[in-house]
Amino acid sequence: MTATGLSTQPARGMRDFLPEDVRRREYVVGVIRRVYERYGFEPLETPAVENIETLLGKYGEEGNKLIFKILKRGEHEASGTADLALRYDLTVPLARVVAEHQAKLPKFFKRYQIQPVWRADRPARGRFREFYQCDIDAIGSTSTVVEVEVLSGVSEVLHELGFQDFVIRLNDRRLLTAMLEVAGVEAPRHGDALIALDKLDKIGADGVAAEFAARQIEPAAIGKLLPLFGGGAGATGANGAILRALATFIGAHETGQAAVGSLESMLALAGPTPASGHLRIDPSLARGLSYYTGAIMEIQVADLAGSLGGGGRYDNLIGMFLGRDVPACGFSLGLERILVVMGERGMFPADLAGAGCDVLVTIWNAGAMDDALGLAGEFRQAGLRVEVYPEADKIGKQLKYASGRQVPFVAVVGDDERAGGTVSLKDLRSGTQHTVRRAEAAAFIGVHVNR
RNA sequence: GUGGGCGUAGUUCAGUGGUAGAACGCCUGACUGUGGCUCAGGAGGUCGCGGGUUCGAUACCCGUCGCCCACCCCA
Numbered sequence: 001m002t003a004t005g006l007s008t009q010p011a012r013g014m015r016d017f018l019p020e021d022v023r024r025r026e027y028v029v030g031v032i033r034r035v036y037e038r039y040g041f042e043p044l045e046t047p048a049v050e051n052i053e054t055l056l057g058k059y060g061e062e063g064n065k066l067i068f069k070i071l072k073r074g075e076h077e078a079s080g081t082a083d084l085a086l087r088y089d090l091t092v093p094l095a096r097v098v099a100e101h102q103a104k105l106p107k108f109f110k111r112y113q114i115q116p117v118w119r120a121d122r123p124a125r126g127r128f129r130e131f132y133q134c135d136i137d138a139i140g141s142t143s144t145v146v147e148v149e150v151l152s153g154v155s156e157v158l159h160e161l162g163f164q165d166f167v168i169r170l171n172d173r174r175l176l177t178a179m180l181e182v183a184g185v186e187a188p189r190h191g192d193a194l195i196a197l198d199k200l201d202k203i204g205a206d207g208v209a210a211e212f213a214a215r216q217i218e219p220a221a222i223g224k225l226l227p228l229f230g231g232g233a234g235a236t237g238a239n240g241a242i243l244r245a246l247a248t249f250i251g252a253h254e255t256g257q258a259a260v261g262s263l264e265s266m267l268a269l270a271g272p273t274p275a276s277g278h279l280r281i282d283p284s285l286a287r288g289l290s291y292y293t294g295a296i297m298e299i300q301v302a303d304l305a306g307s308l309g310g311g312g313r314y315d316n317l318i319g320m321f322l323g324r325d326v327p328a329c330g331f332s333l334g335l336e337r338i339l340v341v342m343g344e345r346g347m348f349p350a351d352l353a354g355a356g357c358d359v360l361v362t363i364w365n366a367g368a369m370d371d372a373l374g375l376a377g378e379f380r381q382a383g384l385r386v387e388v389y390p391e392a393d394k395i396g397k398q399l400k401y402a403s404g405r406q407v408p409f410v411a412v413v414g415d416d417e418r419a420g421g422t423v424s425l426k427d428l429r430s431g432t433q434h435t436v437r438r439a440e441a442a443a444f445i446g447v448h449v450n451r
Numbered sequence: 452g453u454g455g456g457c458g459u460a461g462u463u464c465a466g467u468g469g470u471a472g473a474a475c476g477c478c479u480g481a482c483u484g485u486g487g488c489u490c491a492g493g494a495g496g497u498c499g500c501g502g503g504u505u506c507g508a509u510a511c512c513c514g515u516c517g518c519c520c521a522c523c524c525c526a
Contacts, residue, residue, distance in 0.1 A: 009518095066524085117526085121525070123518095124520085124521095124525095125520085126526080127524090131526065132526090287525090288524065288525065305521095306525060306526065307526065332526065334526030335526080338526095364484085394484095394485090395486095396482075399485050399487095400486045403486040403487065404486080410485080410486085412484075431486085433485080
């Protein structure tokens with residue numbers, strides 16, 4: 001609140017990014033983009049706003065409620081109806097793009113997209129109403145090579161950012177369905193049953209039983225399902241055993257066995273990739289978005305309740321636009337989640353802090369402003385990042401300002417320097433000062449700031 | 452959406468039914484060509500907002516808004 005009575009906070013769930021925030025974001029986005037391109041993904045951007053019908057019905061009931069809707073404008077505003085909406089994720093717009101531009105796209109279209117999305121969610125730690133997703137998706141193939149490339153790519157991103165300890169939980173929608181069907185859970189209760197089972201490690205077997213009772217789910221199913229979900233945390237080595245137990249349980253269920261087969265294939269193919277050692281088959285992983293049809297995956301780290309990212313296969317989403325199914329699989333890294341964890345763990349390179357500036361040129365006196373600007377120009381020609389102190393304040397004040405800004409060098413041209421054709425350069429980090437010939441000043445700074 | 456906690460200086464926080472304090476930061480000076488250290492001064496707050504109780508509220512009560520935590524959901 002200010003003297004005007006107007007709140008100066010950004011709208012709920014939205015944030016301002018100050019220079020250091022932007023530098024951190026750009027650092028992470030840079031790593032992500034570099035790795036994605038290394039995997040052959042090409043850039044795509046889509047509008048912030050979509051026609052509302054494009055989004056409705058793609059995310060499930062919960063998702064529909066969280067879409068930011070835009071009222072009709074002008075004389076139609078009073079009708080209270082919405083015809084546009086802010087994009088909710090990057091996957092549905094991609095599906096629309098693929099359907100729209102199909103003829104221009106390669107048979108196997110691989111794109112990355114790093115843009116903000118909006119959700120009318122309640123903000124929390126690592127959760128905002130405007131946030132960036134960093135997506136990769138591969139269109140046009142049902143091969144598990146696609147899943148493995150995607151998992152490998154996001155794993156490589158996390159490694160390059162310095163993460164060692166992440167776990168990628170892996171499951172398959174078809175397998176979940178098979179398990180619930182075999183256990184005798186009626187189809188309309190599948191969602192509720194999964195939510196209850198997912199809480200197993202928090203509320204225990206008795207808690208799950210209570211949830212089942214409250215949601216009128218076949219109680220006998222619990223005894224059948226619990227052994228499959230009890231896997232225990234962190235045991236990536238047990239993937240084979242978990243899959244065998246699941247396969248035995250679902251027996252002759254055809255699509256379920258296909259899912260087991262594709263999970264086995266993914267584990268095998270991922271062996272020599274950066275994803276190796278991070279994959280954990282987890283039958284309790286469900287994921288809320290309704291468009292997934294096959295593999296589903298989610299990245300977790302111990303110190304964040306939510307996930308760093310998630311994805312999966314969605315073989316009929318494009319068909320909802322095109323009228324003909326096109327297979328697709330993708331993954332979304334959550335930039336804000338990554339930034340939250342990296343910030344708390346101190347994982348950013350040190351040179352991201354401080355001013356984005358190598359040298360501050362001081363103003364000796366009111367008559368020397370043109371000289372300061374000239375010197376700054378020479379430094380800039382040499383590729384240095386230069387700030388000119390804008391006022392003829394006392395030199396101590398200018399030094400103090402530079403120090404507070406964490407600028408490494410200050411350049412001073414006083415009467416003595418002017419007479420001698422030199423510049424005094426003070427390294428504020430060490431406190432040492434050198435007076436060098438003006439022609440050599442830029443190079444001197446360049447050497448000492450590593451540019 | 453449900454439950455709980457918190458809103459006091461630029462920031463982090465003390466505090467009391469009688470209209471407020473610290474630390475850090477900021478400004479000035481000691482320092483007439485030099486930041487960080489030290490010292491001396493100084494500026495800055497309608498105690499989130501609205502109502503109620505009271506002689507009197509920043510404090511107690513109600514409402515509201517905002518922030519935080521848990522649940523739910525997710526990136």
